Amino acid sequence: MVPHLTTALTGPLLELERSFLDHSTAIERWFRSQWQDYTPPFYGSVDLRNSGYKLAPVDTNLFPGGFNNLNPEFMPLCVQAAQVAIERICPDARSILLIPENHTRNLFYLQNVARLVTILGHTGLRVRVGSLLPDITAPTTIDLPDGSHLTLEPLIRRGTRLGVEGADPCAILLNNDLSAGVPEILQGLEGQWLIPPLHAGWATRRKSKHFAAYDQIAADFSKMLGIDPWLLNPYFGVCGEINFHERTGEDCLASQVDFLLTRIREKYREYGVTEKPFVIVKADAGTYGMGVMTVHDASDVRDLNRKQRNKMSVVKEGLQVSEVIIQEGVSTLETVNGGVAEPVVYMMDHYVVGGFYRVNTARGRDENLNAPGMSFEPLGFATGCNLPDCRQAPDAPPNRFYAYGVVGRLALLAAALEIEQTAPAEATA
Amino acid sequence: MVPHLTTALTGPLLELERSFLDHSTAIERWFRSQWQDYTPPFYGSVDLRNSGYKLAPVDTNLFPGGFNNLNPEFMPLCVQAAQVAIERICPDARSILLIPENHTRNLFYLQNVARLVTILGHTGLRVRVGSLLPDITAPTTIDLPDGSHLTLEPLIRRGTRLGVEGADPCAILLNNDLSAGVPEILQGLEGQWLIPPLHAGWATRRKSKHFAAYDQIAADFSKMLGIDPWLLNPYFGVCGEINFHERTGEDCLASQVDFLLTRIREKYREYGVTEKPFVIVKADAGTYGMGVMTVHDASDVRDLNRKQRNKMSVVKEGLQVSEVIIQEGVSTLETVNGGVAEPVVYMMDHYVVGGFYRVNTARGRDENLNAPGMSFEPLGFATGCNLPDCRQAPDAPPNRFYAYGVVGRLALLAAALEIEQTAPAEATA
Structure with a gap:
């Protein structure tokens, strides 16, 4: 049930995982005390990178797809957390x-939606699926x-x-x-719970705000644990006025x-990492x-060719890119x-409910x-993320998965802080 | 993974399970609304009997042993609920x-305690086990x-x-x-959470109070569902002044x-049940x-022989029986x-976390x-209790297990009401 991990890590990551294990209580x-102060998002998924010398979140999704990729044995856990x-x-x-989302032709994504319908139904809610697509004019099965x-039904x-x-x-x-x-149809709603709040959407959300919040969470956590926050936090910077086409x-x-x-490079020297440092530039x-x-x-x-500039200048839904985040690259050894491979951790409320x-x-x-050629290994977390076993080696599956669950939850905590910090002064709905 | 159920029921129980399925939302x-009004016990287990014409709780344990008998795959569910x-x-x-409990020589029971230590530890608590036994005078592994x-450590x-x-x-x-x-060592404690409260112990608890509370819960639930409460509620009566030795x-x-x-007998006639009715007399x-x-x-x-009277007059810890509950017998078809076989459903907080x-x-x-010769089938609930599947027959394992989880939770709700109703006027600790 557990995918074969070909990594046999002996560097600082084992030390990090050992530290998580030793201090799991x-x-x-x-x-628990953090979640008394912050309200967890309804759900979220976090992409992690495990480089052998550090274990860090690189993306936090507050509208997770991919519930269909979770191990079906974890469905009871999803229902309970929901x-x-x-x-x-x-x-x-x-x-x-x-x-x-509007891509009705992506059947894998729609299986995710169907899985969410099932989970919500089991919690005792009547569930209807309303589509923003203008061509859904009647219930469409x-x-x-x-x-x-x-x-899908018209809204x-x-x-x-x-x-x-x-x-x-x-x-x-x-x-x-x-x-x-x-x-427009989502604006100015009153008397209905809107989950997550609108400002958690990419219309207003910025990765840099998330990672600024993560800086704070990672610093607090690392202080509690007595470790270097860099071991679980990628450096980042922001450029706010980019136009790839006009080369400004x-x-x-x-x-x-x-x-x-x-x-x-300084950190690599400190930890004896011999690989070539890199950064990821993204919208x-x-x-x-x-x-x-x-x-x-x-x-x-500085030397981007036309094709590269085109690629960088537009993201989903044709949105123009004018702000970019430059994030420390964390290579994946898995x-x-x-x-x-990179692990993706899924959470509902503040509980880890699976991953792949x-x-x-x-x-x-x-x-x-996250590019053409990708596939998913849904059995990845067959052993659960909340059961570290101190009697096994730190890189034994239950322990590695525990470490992934810890870092995933740190990113979720950052998302909670981010949502709080970025809430509009006059919150609606 | 699912034990073979030799019953092929076609009577009213299928109707009951069908009703649960149709109305699971x-x-x-x-x-959910009930648990807004009542505080769930920390944990509990419920013995159920499934007679083919009715599905009812016959005993609710607020100090459950047997966590070691649960399917290990449900451990993440236990940890999350805890x-x-x-x-x-x-x-x-x-x-x-x-x-x-004090029986240090029952290694199966102690495995239950060890399992609870593991579950509590995973929630982020430091756990120590303190024994009431006077012969535990030093930490004993x-x-x-x-x-x-x-x-085990001395208190x-x-x-x-x-x-x-x-x-x-x-x-x-x-x-x-x-x-x-x-x-005495548990009396008059202050400033520490005592879970469950002392009055939930058998020193003061009475089965009849529990089933009186269950009457109310089952009536409310049945009304909501439009069914006869008898289908999930055993009749009972009480005798308060019994002395089996003196035959009073x-x-x-x-x-x-x-x-x-x-x-x-009237109900049997109503439902066309042809078996011989019986009652269970117990302390x-x-x-x-x-x-x-x-x-x-x-x-x-009236014709109890000496052996029977001896057997009835004393329960655990040599406690004398002077009050008995007379409960409608529910035969088990499984x-x-x-x-x-009879199913036992385990819950933590208000979540079903397993069973056997x-x-x-x-x-x-x-x-x-619950007598010499008993054993446990820990894989019994391999499919989880919170995932009814309307596309399958009502007696398909996920659905039968869902039904068991529903009735188990009704009994837990009754326990919550019972604990509230029986709380001493001046609650201590």
Whole structure:
């Protein structure tokens, strides 16, 4: 059930995992006290990179797809965690409206939506799926590859409330990351729970705000544990005025790249890491692995050819990129079935409910894996993330998975802080 | 993974399970609203009987042993539920003292204690195990058959607080049902969470109070579902002044038996049940399957021989029986590996975290199975209790297990109500 990990790590990561194991009681207590101060997002997923010398989150998704990739044996865990989330956010809700992404032709994504419908239904909510797509004008049932079905319905706005035909739900769960902006139909809602809040969507969200919050969380956690926060936190910088087509902002980008590479080199020296440092340049808003570039030298960002500039300038939904985050590259040492792999941890409320490996046989260990050629290894976390076993080696599967769950939850805590810090002064709905 | 169920039921129970399935969303919503009104016990287990025409709880244990009999794959579910319980009851706790039963020679029971230590440790609590046994005068480590170890320590009372050497825990979790009364060392504690409260122990608890609370819960639930509450509720009566040795109270007992059998016969006629009705006479306080008798006719309780009277008069810890509950007998139609079987459902906070079958090859389907010859089928609930699947038949394992989880939770809700109703006017600790 557990994928074969070809890494046999003996460097500092083992020390980090050993530290997590030795202090798992203190870590869980620390998380419990943190969650008394912060409200967990309803759900989230975190991409991690495990380089052997550090274990760090590189992306936190507040509208996670991929629930269909989780080990089905973890469904009871998902349902239980979803029950906790519903009790926390909207205990009186009887019904919920799920709003998915617009790609109706991606049957894998729709299986994710169907899985969410099942999970929510088991918590005791009547679930309807309302589509933002204008061509969904009547209930449309789609047959899915796994034998399940999903019915998409046209959204109906009635005054300040949103529903579908014959249903006025108490709560609305977005599984649409709002990359295209906040549609008018979602604006000015009143009296319905809107989960997550609109400002968690990519229309306003910035990766740099998330990682600024993560800086704070990682610092607190590392202090509690007496470790160097760099071991679980990638350096980052921001450039706010980029136009790849018109080649403006290149100086900012080049100097940020240079500054980060210098800092990384120092850390590599400190820890005896012999690989070549690199940074990842990506859109500060947006997702889906678009607009992502691996950079080994400042000169790389000055000599972009037309194709590279085109690639970087647009992300999902045709959104123009004008702000970028430059993030310390964390190579991944893990391989699954011959492909480079990175773990993805799924959470509902503040509980880890599963995970999988994103595998890409066409990519290198210093590249973005969320790209053509990727596949998923859904059995990755067969042993659960909350059961460290001190009697086993730190890199034994239950322990490595525990470490992944710890870092995933740190990123989730950062997301909670980020959502709090970025909330508009006059919160609506 | 799922034990072969030799029953092929086609009577009203299928209808009941079908009703649960058809209304699972409403049922979960109902439970959610109930748990807003009642505080769930920290943990509990419920013995169920499935007769084919009715599915009912027959015993609710607020100090459950047997966590070692749960499917190990459900450990993540246990840890998650325990985290919810700790967050609800004592979120600030850093350490907990677990007080087990006194039978140190029962290694199976001690494996249950070791499993609880593991679960609590994973929630982020430092756990120590303090024994009430006077012969534990120094930390004593016991090797267990499954390769684990358990260290029992002598309890130390300091003023109004209880601990062990070098530890002053924030919370105390009893896994000792206080059949022998509340020991002095547990009385008058202040400033420590005591879980469950002392009045949930058998020194004061009465089965009849529990089933009176269950009457109310089952009535509310049945009304919501539009079903006859008898389908999930056994009739019962009480006799408060029995002395089996001196043969006093026999009249009360015989008339109660007669009254119950008459009512059961009416219901059997209504539902076309052709089996012979029976009642179970058992001590109103106490556990461990002692002091339990199957009775088919009022005359049975008038002609007890010396051996029977001895057996009925004493339960665990030598407690004298003076109050008995007379409960409608619910025969069990389930068999596992050739033995008569009854399901036992385990819960932490208000979540079903597992279960197993209690199997007894030496007993009949109208007898108490908690008796010599019993064994456990730990894989019984391999599919989880919170995932009903409407596309399968009502008696398919996930659905039957869902039904068991529903009735188990009804009994847990009754326990919550019972604990609230029986709380002493001046609650201590």
